[in-house]
Amino acid sequence: MTRPVARPETRTDTRPVTRRQKTSADLSAQIAAAIRDAIVSGELIVDARLPSEAELSAQFGVSRPTVREALKRLAAQSLIRTQRGATGGAFVNRLSYAEAYRQQITTSTLLLSMNEVDFETACEARYTMERACAPLAATRREAEHLARMHSEIARQQEPDLTDSDFCASDVAFHRALVDAAMNPVLSYQLAGAVEAMQPLMNMITFKAPYRETLIALHMRIADAMERQDANRVVACLDDLQSETMALSRKAMAQRASLPRT
Amino acid sequence: MTRPVARPETRTDTRPVTRRQKTSADLSAQIAAAIRDAIVSGELIVDARLPSEAELSAQFGVSRPTVREALKRLAAQSLIRTQRGATGGAFVNRLSYAEAYRQQITTSTLLLSMNEVDFETACEARYTMERACAPLAATRREAEHLARMHSEIARQQEPDLTDSDFCASDVAFHRALVDAAMNPVLSYQLAGAVEAMQPLMNMITFKAPYRETLIALHMRIADAMERQDANRVVACLDDLQSETMALSRKAMAQRASLPRT
DNA sequence: AGGGTCTTAATTGTCAGACAATTAATTGTA
DNA sequence: TACAATTAATTGTCTGACAATTAAGACCCT
Numbered sequence: 290m291t292r293p294v295a296r297p298e299t300r301t302d303t304r305p306v307t308r309r310q311k312t313s314a315d316l317s318a319q320i321a322a323a324i325r326d327a328i329v330s331g332e333l334i335v336d337a338r339l340p341s342e343a344e345l346s347a348q349f350g351v352s353r354p355t356v357r358e359a360l361k362r363l364a365a366q367s368l369i370r371t372q373r374g375a376t377g378g379a380f381v382n383r384l385s386y387a388e389a390y391r392q393q394i395t396t397s398t399l400l401l402s403m404n405e406v407d408f409e410t411a412c413e414a415r416y417t418m419e420r421a422c423a424p425l426a427a428t429r430r431e432a433e434h435l436a437r438m439h440s441e442i443a444r445q446q447e448p449d450l451t452d453s454d455f456c457a458s459d460v461a462f463h464r465a466l467v468d469a470a471m472n473p474v475l476s477y478q479l480a481g482a483v484e485a486m487q488p489l490m491n492m493i494t495f496k497a498p499y500r501e502t503l504i505a506l507h508m509r510i511a512d513a514m515e516r517q518d519a520n521r522v523v524a525c526l527d528d529l530q531s532e533t534m535a536l537s538r539k540a541m542a543q544r545a546s547l548p549r550t
Numbered sequence: 551m552t553r554p555v556a557r558p559e560t561r562t563d564t565r566p567v568t569r570r571q572k573t574s575a576d577l578s579a580q581i582a583a584a585i586r587d588a589i590v591s592g593e594l595i596v597d598a599r600l601p602s603e604a605e606l607s608a609q610f611g612v613s614r615p616t617v618r619e620a621l622k623r624l625a626a627q628s629l630i631r632t633q634r635g636a637t638g639g640a641f642v643n644r645l646s647y648a649e650a651y652r653q654q655i656t657t658s659t660l661l662l663s664m665n666e667v668d669f670e671t672a673c674e675a676r677y678t679m680e681r682a683c684a685p686l687a688a689t690r691r692e693a694e695h696l697a698r699m700h701s702e703i704a705r706q707q708e709p710d711l712t713d714s715d716f717c718a719s720d721v722a723f724h725r726a727l728v729d730a731a732m733n734p735v736l737s738y739q740l741a742g743a744v745e746a747m748q749p750l751m752n753m754i755t756f757k758a759p760y761r762e763t764l765i766a767l768h769m770r771i772a773d774a775m776e777r778q779d780a781n782r783v784v785a786c787l788d789d790l791q792s793e794t795m796a797l798s799r800k801a802m803a804q805r806a807s808l809p810r811t
Numbered sequence: 812a813g814g815g816t817c818t819t820a821a822t823t824g825t826c827a828g829a830c831a832a833t834t835a836a837t838t839g840t841a
Numbered sequence: 842t843a844c845a846a847t848t849a850a851t852t853g854t855c856t857g858a859c860a861a862t863t864a865a866g867a868c869c870c871t
Contacts, residue, residue, distance in 0.1 A: 315853070317622060328660075335664060341822060352855045354615050357823085361578060361619040362626035368660075373823045374863025389661040393654060397738075399589075399629075400650040403596055406735060413686075414735035421682025425674075474667060474675035474743075478658075482739050576824070602851060613826045618853085634852045635834025 316351050317358035323349075324359065328368055328381055339369065339379040367392065386473060390481055397485030408493070408537045411486045416530035418479045419463060420523050426469035427519035437465035438511045445504050455500065456490050462507055466522075469514065493540040502532055577612050578619035584610075585620065589629055589642055600630065600640040628653065647734060651742055658746030669754070669798045672747045677791035679740045680724060681784050687730035688780035698726035699772045706765050716761060717751050723768055727783075730775065754801040763793055 327333045340348065345356045360379055363369045367388050369379045382388075401411060426434075441462040445455060460483055467479045506529045513521035575583075588594045601609065606617045621640055624630045628649050630640045643649075662672060687695075702723040706716060721744055728740045767790045774782035 317853085318625075321626070329656075329663075343822085354618075354856095355854060357615075358619055358622040358853095361622045364579075365582070365623035365626040366657075371823065372863085373861070375819090375821045376864055377822050377862075379823090384657070384660045384664050386661065386665065389657050392657055395590075396627075396645070396650050396653055399645045400647065400738070401735075402590075403645050404647065410733055411735055414733050414739065417682050417686065417731075417733075417736060418679060418739065421678050425678065470678075472671055472675050472678075474662070474672055475678060477661070478675065478679065478739060478743050482735075578824085604851085615827095616825060619824095632852065633834085634832070636848090636850045637835055638833075638851050640852090 315358075316349075316355050317362065320345075320349050320351065320356060320359035321362040324363060325366075325368060333381050335381050335383045337381045339381070341378055386477055390477055393477070393481040394484050397481060398488060401485060401489060406489070408489055408541070409534060411489050412530060412533055412537065415483055415486050416526055416533075418482060419466065420526050422467055422470040422472070422475050422479060423522040423526060424519040425472065425475070426466055427514055427517045427522050429471040430469035430514050430517070431471075434465050434469035435511065435515055437468075438462055438507070438514065441465065442504060442507050442511060445500065445507065453491050456487060459490070459503070460484055460487050466510070466514070493537050499532075499536055503529070506532065576619075577610075578616050578623065581606075581610050581612065581617060581620035582623040585624060586627075586629060594642050596642050596644045598642045600642070602639055647738055651738055654738070654742040655745050658742060659749060662746060662750060667750070669750055669802075670795060672750050673791060673794055673798065676744055676747050677787055677794075679743060680727065681787050683728055683731040683733075683736050683740060684783040684787060685780040686733065686736070687727050688775055688778045688783050690732040691730035691775050691778070692732075695726050695730035696772065696776055698729075699723055699768070699775065702726065703765060703768050703772060706761065706768065714752050717748060720751070720764070721745055721748050727771070727775070754798050760793075760797055764790070767793065 324333075324339070333339070339345065339360075342353050342356050342360070345360075346353045349356065360369065360371065363379075364371065367382055367384060370382050371377070371379045400406075441458045444450070444458045445462075450458070463483050464476075464480045467483070468476050470476070506525055510522055510525045510529075513519075513525060585594075585600070594600070600606065600621075603614050603617050603621070607614045610617065621630065621632065624640075625632065628643055628645060631643050632638070632640045661667075702719045705711070705719045706723075711719070724744050725737075725741045728744070729737050731737070767786055771783055771786045771790075774780075774786060
């Protein structure tokens with residue numbers, strides 16, 4: 290990882306340098322890739338300290354600003370953290386679930402908002418994934434998960450809750466369901482997906498009568514979870530998906546009938 | 551997004567600047583956050599051109615290297631792309647499925663490798679998610695998906711296939727299954743998860759007799775998909791999970807009995 | 812000897828100014 | 842009109858410098 294990268298024209302030495310695939314890529318990108326490779330390959334382990342910026346610039350044969358740009362790229366992906374001071378430097382970060390989770394939500398949210406994923410596709414994906422962890426969740430749920438579900442149901446019944454708050458509570462409810470599966474990988478993947486879809490969900494408004502329908506289904510889900518009745522949880526999720534899709538179709542039709550802004 | 555950011559000591563004007571949450575954060579991080587906010591909020595739409603680096607440094611009241619570090623952070627997340635030349639500059643990127651997919655795999659792979667997720671947890675998550683899309687996949691599968699599955703089965707039967715190649719083919723097979731659900735969001739979430747687990751899967755070796763067991767199950771899955779028999783696909787996936795877990799337990803036991811290196 | 816304070820060195824963060832490389836638009840010319 | 846040369850704008854990179862931060866070591870006092 291500490292070899293000089295390919296320089297297009299200024300090469301004066303004759304040592305064999307490992308040219309990166311894209312010779313046209315920025316030096317900072319090449320250096321970032323080299324360090325990233327060293328991290329993912331295990332050459333640099335967690336909490337290992339990278340050479341100082343001055344050393345890196347000497348080793349790669351580039352200036353310090355270029356090295357810094359590379360380090361900032363890695364910092365943006367949470368692969369490293371930097372610390373000032375005498376014993377400071379750049380250290381390999383342990384990628385925590387929380388951090389990965391945050392990044393995944395950011396990426397997914399952007400992806401959905403930039404690619405005009407229609408509501409039905411997102412909704413189908415969300416409930417499909419949730420149904421998948423229902424059996425595990427029903428079996429393994431603990432008192433804490435049931436408590437979270439009930440507290441969210443209570444919140445959803447507050448009459449002067451805004452639409453987006455209702456939506457957020459809905460997300461929290463379903464996140465409790467996913468967490469009940471007691472599998473961190475599932476939580477990471479599914480809860481991230483559910484949360485990323487919140488902006489889409491926010492596009493439809495939840496009027497009072499529909500809220501009651503959803504709350505009733507949430508109650509049935511909580512009950513079934515308490516009785517560890519997986520099949521019933523799945524059936525309720527099916528109903529919830531149908532209701533949500535019907536609601537969205539109604540909202541879309543209403544929006545289409547209005548004059549364009 | 552183009553207001554000067556908070557500077558700790560050099561403030562001479564009296565305009566109310568919107569101080570970022572973390573006053574201690576780097577300027578480049580603050581600027582990156584400001585631009586990122588402008589993108590996610592829709593203030594900067596896809597393919598919009600950001601002000602030039604010189605303009606940005608003037609607007610934010612920082613030097614050009616600092617602005618550049620901020621832009622590199624955003625480039626690392628594929629939020630922007632840069633172009634040299636007269637009409638060049640930084641442009642808001644459309645985050646494609648392929649790019650998001652790539653990022654998700656990188657993140658997930660790092661997460662799993664750095665946090666010692668045990669094989670059983672990863673395996674359970676993977677098959678749980680796959681079972682979820684089996685009903686949709688069985689209903690919607692097209693000739694192309696069946697063809698991909700069959701071709702991967704053929705590949706898996708090659709006798710001199712290395713373990714990691716067998717594993718890669720296994721991933722490709724399951725990816726075809728996920729894609730057959732014809733839901734890009736599902737493909738993005740699930741296929742990413744499956745692919746991220748490949749390094750973990752690679753830890754266990756697939757000896758000949760076990761390969762035959764897995765291939766037989768793959769064949770049964772392909773058949774069931776052809777007949778659009780969703781229940782049977784799910785049942786086969788159950789069996790596949792049991793087989794894989796039994797295999798991993800055997801591999802772990804064998805490894806434990808060997809002298810430590 | 813112990814403890815607190817000061818100095819010092821290492822390192823990242825930021826700046827200024829400069830030049831090279833790239834690319835599209837403009838201008839000039841046949 | 843078509844093609845070539847020039848020009849201007851912009852990013853990529855370098856050099857050198859200084860500020861801010863932090864831990865370790867030196868020093869002094871009790």
